[in-house]
Amino acid sequence: MKKIITVIGSYNHDMVFQTPYFPKPGETITARSFEMFSGGKGANQAVAASRLGGDVFFITKVGNDEFGSTSKEKFSKDSIRTNYILQDTSLPSGTAIIMVNDEGQNCIVITPGANDNLLPRDIDACCLAIEKANFVLIQLEIPYRTVEHALELSHNMKKKIILNPAPTVPLEDHVYQKLHLITPNQTEASLLTGIEVENEQSASMAADVFLKKGVQNVIITLGEKGAYFKNSEEQFLVPIQEVEVKDTTGAGDIFNGALVVALSEGKNWRQAVEFANLASSIGVSRLGAQSSAPYRNEISM
Template identity: 40%
Template sequence: MVNRVMILGSINVDSIYQVTRFPQPGETVAVKQKSYAPGGKGANQAVAAARSGAKVSFIGAVGADNDGQEMVKTLAENNVDTSKIAVDPDNGTGSAVITVDENGQNDIMVYGGANQAMTTVQLNDLEQELAGTDFIVAQLETPQEVTLAAFKLARQQNVITILNPAPATDLLPELLEYTDIIIPNETESSLLTGISVNDEPSMLQNAKFFKSQGVKNTIITLGEQGVFYVTADGHHGLVPAFKVKPVDTTAAGDTFIGALSSQLSPNLGNFESAITYAQRASSLAVQGMGAMPSIPLAEEVEKALGSQK
């Protein structure tokens, strides 16, 4: 069975500037190299889910500009249904301006643009779209009011809601009530719960906090340490990450979430095997440069899993 996954989220075109050192306020420095990269947590997660075989649709917005057109094309080329991506005439396509110095340190400025200007008007015919959908996945690079409204509609239709609370920020209190699975990384989790994540008991405490807010399932990603999960029935465990040599960990989390949503059984009966698949996918992603280009296809993940056995 192929999972049907709806991603509600951000679409960005990032500009990356390489400099010798960062400019001081008022100072001009030369840029050594300039490049562009498709991104946005929503777009990355959609591509990850689609490359792992899910049937993916996207709710999002781009500006009426070249970046927007290119991103819609990129998503479509990755078999993502782009028919619900709005073109915003008043705001540009979202972007991150990333400056990297010669020590590899980075400075990032984010322009929310069309992502942040999304409104619930975009959800007008969502009920129809949700029929037959297994999972809806959202992050925090688009307005929380829109996510909350979408999650409320999803609940009515028994569509499982997945929240990736990234980048970390305060949440609308009601949002967790309508979240079935929360997937933060360790920093995001401790920021939301106020409980630091350092050992298994502290992770259980984090999950307990989320449960008290209405979220039955918690998955905390721990970078190279792997993943800690707690399911609705209290089953929990730490699944170690695959040991690899990372070259660029950008979008490790996005790959994990997209891949997971493609593999989780809609009755949530296969948490551990879906987590293993998703960790294998993200372990491949961290071995390649860039966000989207390094997101693996299902065949590559299956092959890597096979050679592990």
């Protein structure tokens, strides 16, 4: 039987503009193209995990609009368990405006909408999805007090908790002590530890800060350099496959979704990071966040 993964997090409606470059203040430019996708860090990670073979519950709150009303149907097509996708009666769905330049880099503005109304009591109402899970994956695009409550509930149920600390906010020590794994990128790791993370050596120093705070395992993604892993027993850097980058939106979400699938299948840490790197490489070669998430048959390991 598959181990169950419960993802707790945000759902957004993404509006993506392809632009030659990012405009300066006061400047108007013409986009090369415009497309709309489903997004949000939580939703992206849930979709990535499910497409790669995970058995996924998703706890989120969508808005009182067309995007929210059709979200369950969309997630069902990706074989996600939709029992705990809640709908707000008054707020719209979260919305993101994303600009992607010719180098594949992105610039994002988000209005949280219903994500800001995913409350601790909603997590209590969805506790069965946590109770059934082996792994719980959480990000920070929902209210911090809700994240804290979800962590406490998951920890009390002795679940393996993975925190993707994005977008970054200061974290109390009691949060770190509940984590099986933390997965910041190099910018997030720098903000959380005060160490400028640029390479394997500085990533190791930042990882030590997390480990001393009580995290059991640390993975710091380093963009084109790959991903660095460290715990009390081993440490290594896994390079990433070079691809033509079209859009980095959602790359970290695909990495996290793939990683938790690999762990749920019993892969060791190196194998899990290699699997996540491969999935992320495929993602950045495509446009969009959820739309770029690969399927299991696209990964040869």
